[in-house]
Amino acid sequence: MACTxxxxxxxxxxxxxxxxxxxxxxxxxxxxxxxxxxxxxVVLRAATDVTVDRASVRAAGEPDPGGCFFNVCCTxxxxxxxxxxxxxxxxxxxxxxxxxxxxxxxxxGTSEIRVASxxxxxxxxAASAATPAGTARALAGAEAVVAELAARVELLEAELTKMQGxxxxxxxxxxxxxxxxEQQQQQQAGLRHNHGATPGYQRQQPQAPPGAELLTxxxxxxxxxxxxxxxxxxx
Numbered sequence: 001m002a003c004t005x006x007x008x009x010x011x012x013x014x015x016x017x018x019x020x021x022x023x024x025x026x027x028x029x030x031x032x033x034x035x036x037x038x039x040x041x042v043v044l045r046a047a048t049d050v051t052v053d054r055a056s057v058r059a060a061g062e063p064d065p066g067g068c069f070f071n072v073c074c075t076x077x078x079x080x081x082x083x084x085x086x087x088x089x090x091x092x093x094x095x096x097x098x099x100x101x102x103x104x105x106x107x108x109g110t111s112e113i114r115v116a117s118x119x120x121x122x123x124x125x126a127a128s129a130a131t132p133a134g135t136a137r138a139l140a141g142a143e144a145v146v147a148e149l150a151a152r153v154e155l156l157e158a159e160l161t162k163m164q165g166x167x168x169x170x171x172x173x174x175x176x177x178x179x180x181x182e183q184q185q186q187q188q189a190g191l192r193h194n195h196g197a198t199p200g201y202q203r204q205q206p207q208a209p210p211g212a213e214l215l216t217x218x219x220x221x222x223x224x225x226x227x228x229x230x231x232x233x234x235x
């Protein structure tokens with residue numbers, strides 16, 4: 001299988017481990033980029049945070065472009081990142097004694113998801129609201145909000161009615177207490193009514209003792225005659 005070698009400079013790219021994301025190199029040390037079928041290599045003359053496994057491995061065949069190589073591993077997680085070729089086919093001398101990192105199939109400029117700006121988001125929202133579907137969604141959302149508010153108002157009214165009933169009940173119980181002003185006023189009014197309605201009610205005068213009744217009601221002259229008669233009989 002023929003391999004394609006390109007010595008064209010690449011944009012500034014940082015190479016990372018696919019497992020732990022540790023940075024292992026960048027394209028400022030670029031030598032070449034090699035493509036052999038599905039195998040794509042980014043060849044750098046220097047690398048960082050990598051180790052070289054000195055156990056020689058011979059390529060099994062296509063699509064590998066070389067012969068023998070050492071595995072280049074990440075110092076962070078030990079994953080194999082690329083190869084250090086000690087033998088290479090004709091025309092691939094750029095692989096010798098350089099770090100050949102196995103690149104993914106991602107190509108620069110192929111991203112599809114972008115974050116919309118505030119202006120774009122506003123325009124998209126206005127366009128969505130202007131469509132019949134957007135209007136229907138807006139109306140449905142407004143109806144849901146109104147229904148929720150109505151349910152809350154109904155619950156508040158029920159709680160308010162319950163509280164009013166409790167207040168009236170407590171007020172009625174307070175009015176029955178003897179110390180309540182209304183009870184005291186009723187008692188005073190009842191006393192005044194009873195005093196005014198009793199027939200022949202007069203303020204009682206103090207009565208004289210029984211012995212004093214002869215002096216107040218009997219005749220003093222008769223009492224004197226009685227005393228003389230008694231004294232004459234004694235003489």
